[in-house]
Amino acid sequence: MLEVYKKLPKTNCGKCGIPTCMAFALKVKNAQLKITDCPYVNTEDKELLSQKPIITMDDNYERVSKELEVEAKQTDFKEAAGNVGGQFELNNGCEVIRLKMMNKPYEMRKDGLYEDGKYCHDSWSKIIIYDYIRRKGNKPLSGDWVTLGYFPNTASHVKAFQRSAEEKVASAFNNNINDLKARCKAMGGLEDTGKMKADYIYRFYLLPRIPLYLCFWAADEEFPASCKLFLDSSAETYIDIEYLAYLVERFVELFVNL
Numbered sequence: 001m002l003e004v005y006k007k008l009p010k011t012n013c014g015k016c017g018i019p020t021c022m023a024f025a026l027k028v029k030n031a032q033l034k035i036t037d038c039p040y041v042n043t044e045d046k047e048l049l050s051q052k053p054i055i056t057m058d059d060n061y062e063r064v065s066k067e068l069e070v071e072a073k074q075t076d077f078k079e080a081a082g083n084v085g086g087q088f089e090l091n092n093g094c095e096v097i098r099l100k101m102m103n104k105p106y107e108m109r110k111d112g113l114y115e116d117g118k119y120c121h122d123s124w125s126k127i128i129i130y131d132y133i134r135r136k137g138n139k140p141l142s143g144d145w146v147t148l149g150y151f152p153n154t155a156s157h158v159k160a161f162q163r164s165a166e167e168k169v170a171s172a173f174n175n176n177i178n179d180l181k182a183r184c185k186a187m188g189g190l191e192d193t194g195k196m197k198a199d200y201i202y203r204f205y206l207l208p209r210i211p212l213y214l215c216f217w218a219a220d221e222e223f224p225a226s227c228k229l230f231l232d233s234s235a236e237t238y239i240d241i242e243y244l245a246y247l248v249e250r251f252v253e254l255f256v257n258l
């Protein structure tokens, strides 16, 4: 952080949106900003531009996943499996929890998360599944369908969520209901009826106890298609809401681009 600070003008002018150069340097160190976000840094300074962030976001994810891994490994697997809808097994005397995330099978072992029999190297999958297991959420579905904005501290996510998730699905399948149905089937979606009067409702399981309801209204002569995604209000018992928001976005990414 001090190395970054030394290269700044140290005038605390606030033009970068951060009140002080020191706070700016901290954000660069944490890879939340780039040093070139300060308009007074000489952008022709090759050495500076080629300088890698001291900590990248990937480093941060890896660090979080390692911290959560420690906690998830210490969990009582038998109890956790029962609580989160996983399947507990003894495999050659080793405890295992099997579960599916977005229709894909994973194995939680006492030495970490496995995917297709190999140690999983995707930090985000690890973060989500470790958090899900360590929390051992044990709450029946409430049956109340809620949008992401229902959960606390999600105000900043709501607009981005509409754009990056709901509008994306609506425009991808605007005039293509057959594709929508085929995609739902391929992703393990089950036709559902529910509280919404939508033209199509499909239920997916992001994780065994975290259903996602996709409601789709087909386009007509007046309006384009629209989509709403709902979660059960019990979801926050099972997973951190930041991770949940990311999980839904990841689902949509897969759903639209499969």
Ligand code: SF4
Pocket: 008, 009, 010, 011, 012, 013, 014, 015, 016, 017, 018, 019, 020, 021, 024, 037, 038, 039, 040
């Ligand atoms: S714009 Fe540059 S000089 Fe001004 S506060 Fe931010 S880092 Fe400091």
